[in-house]
Amino acid sequence: MTPTKTFTMRATCSGLLILAAALPSARVTAQTEADTTLGWPNVYQPPSPPLLVLPLPAPAPPAVPVWSWEPSRFGALLQVGTDWPRDDAARRLVGKKASGGGGLALQWDALRLERIATFSLDLGWLTAKSTTSQDFSGLREELKTNSISLGLSVRHYLRYWLAPYARVAGGIGWDSVTVGTGTADLHDRRAFSQGSLGGGLFFRSPRLRLGPSVSGPHVGLMAHIEGGYLLGTSSDFALTSASATTASTPIPGSPVSIGKVGHDAPYLRIAVGLAF
Amino acid sequence: MRRRFLALSLLLLPFSACHDAIPDNSTPNALLPTVALADRAAFVEKNSHMAFLLDPADKALVPRMVSVGKAPIAAVKRNATNQLLVLSSGTRGSAKDALVPAQLQTIDADATVPSAVYPLASSFDGLAQSADGGFAVLYHAAAAQDSTNTALFNPNELALVNLASPPSGNALPNPYPKSIRSFGGVPADVKFSPSFTFAGKPRTLAVVLAQNYVTILDLGNLDRTEITVPLSPDSTSSFMPRQVLFDTANSNDPTTPNVNLYIRADGSNDIFQVTLAIDLGTPAPTPPSNDFHASLSMLAAGTTPSDLALYGTGVDTRLAVVATGSRTLAIIDPRTSSTTSIPISIPATQLVVFKATSPSTPSVTIPEDRALLVDTSSGSNSVLFADLKSIETTGGIALHDYPLGASATSVVPLVDQGIAVIMFGKYTGVSALTVVDLTSRTLSPIGSGGGQAGATMIDTQSPSRVWSLDGSNGISYLNLVARDGQARLATGEVWLDQSIADVLPLGQASSDKHRYLVVDQNDPNSVGNVTFLDADNPDRTTARTAYGFLLTNYLERGNP
Numbered sequence: 001m002t003p004t005k006t007f008t009m010r011a012t013c014s015g016l017l018i019l020a021a022a023l024p025s026a027r028v029t030a031q032t033e034a035d036t037t038l039g040w041p042n043v044y045q046p047p048s049p050p051l052l053v054l055p056l057p058a059p060a061p062p063a064v065p066v067w068s069w070e071p072s073r074f075g076a077l078l079q080v081g082t083d084w085p086r087d088d089a090a091r092r093l094v095g096k097k098a099s100g101g102g103g104l105a106l107q108w109d110a111l112r113l114e115r116i117a118t119f120s121l122d123l124g125w126l127t128a129k130s131t132t133s134q135d136f137s138g139l140r141e142e143l144k145t146n147s148i149s150l151g152l153s154v155r156h157y158l159r160y161w162l163a164p165y166a167r168v169a170g171g172i173g174w175d176s177v178t179v180g181t182g183t184a185d186l187h188d189r190r191a192f193s194q195g196s197l198g199g200g201l202f203f204r205s206p207r208l209r210l211g212p213s214v215s216g217p218h219v220g221l222m223a224h225i226e227g228g229y230l231l232g233t234s235s236d237f238a239l240t241s242a243s244a245t246t247a248s249t250p251i252p253g254s255p256v257s258i259g260k261v262g263h264d265a266p267y268l269r270i271a272v273g274l275a276f
Numbered sequence: 277m278r279r280r281f282l283a284l285s286l287l288l289l290p291f292s293a294c295h296d297a298i299p300d301n302s303t304p305n306a307l308l309p310t311v312a313l314a315d316r317a318a319f320v321e322k323n324s325h326m327a328f329l330l331d332p333a334d335k336a337l338v339p340r341m342v343s344v345g346k347a348p349i350a351a352v353k354r355n356a357t358n359q360l361l362v363l364s365s366g367t368r369g370s371a372k373d374a375l376v377p378a379q380l381q382t383i384d385a386d387a388t389v390p391s392a393v394y395p396l397a398s399s400f401d402g403l404a405q406s407a408d409g410g411f412a413v414l415y416h417a418a419a420a421q422d423s424t425n426t427a428l429f430n431p432n433e434l435a436l437v438n439l440a441s442p443p444s445g446n447a448l449p450n451p452y453p454k455s456i457r458s459f460g461g462v463p464a465d466v467k468f469s470p471s472f473t474f475a476g477k478p479r480t481l482a483v484v485l486a487q488n489y490v491t492i493l494d495l496g497n498l499d500r501t502e503i504t505v506p507l508s509p510d511s512t513s514s515f516m517p518r519q520v521l522f523d524t525a526n527s528n529d530p531t532t533p534n535v536n537l538y539i540r541a542d543g544s545n546d547i548f549q550v551t552l553a554i555d556l557g558t559p560a561p562t563p564p565s566n567d568f569h570a571s572l573s574m575l576a577a578g579t580t581p582s583d584l585a586l587y588g589t590g591v592d593t594r595l596a597v598v599a600t601g602s603r604t605l606a607i608i609d610p611r612t613s614s615t616t617s618i619p620i621s622i623p624a625t626q627l628v629v630f631k632a633t634s635p636s637t638p639s640v641t642i643p644e645d646r647a648l649l650v651d652t653s654s655g656s657n658s659v660l661f662a663d664l665k666s667i668e669t670t671g672g673i674a675l676h677d678y679p680l681g682a683s684a685t686s687v688v689p690l691v692d693q694g695i696a697v698i699m700f701g702k703y704t705g706v707s708a709l710t711v712v713d714l715t716s717r718t719l720s721p722i723g724s725g726g727g728q729a730g731a732t733m734i735d736t737q738s739p740s741r742v743w744s745l746d747g748s749n750g751i752s753y754l755n756l757v758a759r760d761g762q763a764r765l766a767t768g769e770v771w772l773d774q775s776i777a778d779v780l781p782l783g784q785a786s787s788d789k790h791r792y793l794v795v796d797q798n799d800p801n802s803v804g805n806v807t808f809l810d811a812d813n814p815d816r817t818t819a820r821t822a823y824g825f826l827l828t829n830y831l832e833r834g835n836p
Contacts, residue, residue: 089831134830138304139801179827180801186824237831241823247773251807251816254337256824259831 067206068218069160071118075107075222077273081126083230087262093143093177095132101145103127105271107222115157122151124169139179147173147194155202163202167226170195175235175261186239186256194263198228204275220275225268232263305802305826308351310794312780313385314358315787317794317806320344320351321826324833327351327362327383330822332794332808333786337822340387341829345379349401354439355409358385361439363414365399368427380414380437380451394443394451396435404466405439406480411495412437413482414451415463430455431462434484436498452498459506461486464516472524474568475533475554483537485517490539492550494566501564505550505572507541515541517548523610525589531556535568536610538595540581546574547581547597549610576615578602585629587645587664596664598624598649605649605675607668616668621677622656624649628689628696632715634663636676648687648696648714655683659698661717681707681721688734693757697734697742708732709742711756711765720765722754735781735793735811743779743793751776751795753814770814772807773821774798781811795819803827 080102085091090099105124112118128145149171155163171194178187207220238255311318319328319339325346328339345364354361360383369375378396380403402417414435435451443450456463469481477496484491492503507515523536532553539548552568560567577584578599588594595608600623607616628650631643649660658679667674685701691714698710698719708724709732724744732744739759744752751770758764778796785791791811799805804826809819 092831139803139827179824180803183800184823185801186803186827239824239827251773251819251821253821253823254335256822256827257338257829258827259829259833261831 066209068209069206070218071109071112072204072207072218072220072222072275073109074276075105075122075273076276077105077107077222077224077271079103079105079124079126079224079269079271081267081269083128083265083267085262085265087234087260087264089259090261090263090265093132093141093261094130095141096130099128099130099143099145101126101128105273107273118155118157118163120153120155120165122153122167122169124149124151124171134179140181142176142178144176145173147171149194149196151196160206161204163204164199165202165224165226166199167228168195168197173232173263175237177237177239177258179239179258184241186241188237188239188255190235190237192233192235192263194230194232196228196230196267198226198267198269200224200226200228200269207275218276222273222275224271226270227266227268230263230265230267234260234262236260305804307802307804307826308348310778310780310796310806311351311353311360312782312794313353313360314783315785316385316782317780317808318351318353318360318383319804319806319826320348320360320362322348324830325364326833327360328804328825328828329360329383329385330806330808330825331385331786332782332792332820333788333790335820337808337820337825339822339825339828341833342383342391344381344383345393346376350403352403352405354382355405355407357409359383359409360385361403361405361412363400363403365401366396380412380435382439392439392443394435394437396451397453398429398433398435400435402463402466404468404482406468406471406482406495408471408480410438410440410471411468411480411482412439413466413484413493415466415484417463432456432458434463434493436482436493436495438495438498448498454493454498454502456484456491456493456502457504458486459489459504461488463491465518467520469522469535469537470524472522472527472535474524474527474535474552475556476528479527481522481535481537481552483520483539485520488513488515490517490520490550492537492552492570497563497566499563500566503566503570505548505570507539507544507548513543515544517541519584521584521586521595523586523593525593538575538584538586538610540584540597545577545579545581545599545601547577547584547595547608549573549575549613573613575608575610575613577606577608578604578617581606582625583627585627585647587629587647594664594668596627596629596647598627600625600654605647605662605667607664616671618667618671618675620649620660620672620675622649622651622658622660623654624660625652625654626650626687628687628691628714629664630689630691630694630714632694634661635717636663646714648689648712650684650687650698652684652686657681657683659684659712659719676717678717678719680710680719684710688736690734690736690740690756693738693740695740695756697756699732708744711754722765731778733779733781737781737783737791737811741811743781745776745779748775749773751779751809751814759812768814770809770816770819772797772809772816772819774805774807797821 082100084098103126107122109120126147131142149169151169153165153167155165157163174191176189203223205221207218210217238257240255306322308320316331325344327342327344330339344362348364350363362381366376366378378399380394382392400414402415405412416431434454437451463484465485467483480495482493488508489506519540521538527535534553537550551571554568577597579601581597582600584597597606604617628648645664647662661676663674682700684698686699688697696712709722711720735741740756742754749772755766775798780794782792793809793811795807797805803824805823807821
């Protein structure tokens with residue numbers, strides 16, 4: 001071993017020792033820098049245990065944060081939404097200018113490019129029910145709408161807790177209409193397909209580690225507020241009577257077409273849930 | 277603080293439209309009575325002011341919808357056509373809303389024929405039309421005035437509508453407004469003459485009936501003045517004209533063309549004869565004067581005349597009058613005003629004149645004028661046949677008494693089919709109704725097991741049939757005359773799925789060569805519930821129901 005190599009090895013070992021001794025302060029420094037640059041900082045650093053001379057010098061477990069801004073991969077959300085149908089028939093059927101509903105959604109962050117972009121997939125179910133009465137006949141009419149959509153969104157974090165995003169979604173739904181007074185009601189159910197394009201803001205909280213392990217379960221809060229435009233195929237309703245007769249071979253009747261109900265509408269969705 | 281409020285508002289926004297809003301000021305669909313056109317059924321819904329025409333030949337039973345005037349109050353078939361007439365009263369308007377004028381509208385069963393709308397200057401509620409459907413007279417019916425309408429109106433104002441002409445483009449306005457002369461009364465009814473030629477010119481007359489006077493209008497010459505004929509010149513009596521007969525046999529007489537009107541009025545023991553004559557020897561008066569003049573005479577007819585009928589032609593024309601109070605049949609020669617009064621055994625109220633041979637004179641093979649006399653109000657248990665040709669000479673010998681099983685309440689003559697149907701106002705026992713063969717003078721009682729609690733309707737289309745409702749899902753029928761494969765007086769029954777409110781036969785076969793019966797079914801939801809049944813071969817397996825047709829396309833119709 002040449003003197004040069006020997007010096008180099010000693011210098012390296014000494015440097016590592018010095019670096020190891022300086023690690024806590026270096027971590028804090030990195031965290032401080034991460035507040036303004038890339039990376040997912042921890043918000044809480046527990047103090048180092050006091051140096052005690054113990055009879056059993058077992059090494060202390062490495063300190064891990066309880067709260068972290070590390071992103072979660074999954075989300076389960078409750079969502080509520082409002083549509084403002086553009087179609088007169090739809091507005092007439094729901095009896096007002098807007099219809100509202102609620103549902104569930106699941107979200108999965110499929111791809112993360114640090115804080116530049118996060119690509120997410122979501123699966124949502126939304127249900128709405130409106131009951132009104134016809135303005136000229138007084139008949140009660142009830143519209144139930146269920147829709148299932150699969151969405152793809154991309155978001156960019158401006159802050160650890162805030163990310164604007166754009167989302168495109170598509171899915172299917174079905175409308176169920178009932179008209180009558182409770183006896184011999186007329187009804188129909190129609191399926192439709194829909195797609196949407198929207199954007200919004202994604203909010204999240206730091207996540208809480210639920211176990212001792214860094215890779216263990218954790219939970220956080222997340223929320224969306226999203227607006228956009230929904231495009232859907234029309235539902236062409238043709239009502240038939242459910243219980244007009246008890247005859248074994250009823251006299252045939254004809255379905256009554258009441259018109260087409262369009263699903264195009266601007267929408268607003270708000271969702272809150274847990275991130276895992 | 278503002279940020280919190282904004283955040284809260286955003287959270288609550290989606291919920292703002294989630295609540296159910298059920299207005300409670302809506303009213304159920306309100307249908308005018310169903311109208312049977314020639315080959316389809318028509319329904320007029322008042323709230324949406326929409327007419328629905330259902331063609332039973334259309335397997336899908338998709339109604340054709342035609343918007344009608346606001347606040348429709350009457351819908352009837354236009355006589356002798358396949359059109360619907362709808363009278364709408366419009367709205368008065370307000371400081372906020374514009375007035376919507378009243379109108380009369382024709383809607384043809386053929387969708388390619390445009391609907392004609394005749395705007396009206398006043399909200400009439402009485403509609404009468406001529407037998408040929410050529411003219412309509414709209415008037416203010418005293419009994420049907422809208423109590424909520426407090427605007428002033430002239431009850432003697434009429435609108436004369438020439439339905440054969442379009443609403444515009446005519447020399448005279450169409451409808452033609454007319455305020456008729458009044459002696460304190462208001463129109464109660466309007467009667468029309470048949471279309472006839474008077475001194476070679478086509479005419480249709482309308483007679484407006486009012487307390488103590490009648491008003492004669494020449495509908496072919498609307499710019500001419502009306503003729504008012506007082507029935508009680510001293511106004512000490514109260515005569516309410518009820519029945520008008522027109523004798524136009526001499527309307528083209530080469531020397532003195534004339535038309536006779538015979539008017540029966542409640543409260544009068546006389547029949548009023550109004551003669552309209554044209555004096556060919558003088559120059560025709562220029563409008564607004566009429567080209568004919570009227571004269572009134574009174575014919576004695578016994579006490580409380582209740583029905584009258586004309587028979588014979590030319591100089592042999594006679595007027596037969598039954599008088600309930602005096603129990604007489606009066607035969608009047610209008611030319612001489614001579615009256616032959618024959619006592620009868622029953623206080624007859626209705627007179628059915630027909631031509632037939634008689635079993636009492638089998639040697640006479642040529643049909644002669646005869647009459648069936650029925651008491652429908654005093655409980656008599658018999659009817660009379662009268663041989664009118666000989667009654668003036670033989671008196672009571674020409675009368676023949678036939679017993680009935682019960683007291684008659686009405687009689688439906690089907691003279692062209694040689695029968696009359698006597699109804700008893702009840703549908704139980706062996707005397708639900710009686711079918712009278714006018715030629716053989718047989719009376720066939722028809723019984724009912726007690727279930728016929730509903731209405732009975734006589735389909736007068738030949739071969740005629742009686743339809744009887746049992747108050748639930750059943751319809752039974754009786755052939756009044758023989759038809760293919762079915763004997764006279766054969767009965768049958770059809771069961772439908774829902775209870776039945778009414779039945780209406782259509783007048784002619786639809787495009788699928790079947791003639792249908794329109795069965796109005798009970799409709800608690802007021803969405804429209806009708807079943808079409810083959811009127812000639814009624815069978816539930818070929819019936820079809822249109823339930824909910826009033827909702828057709830309602831999402832796309834827009835607000836009424």
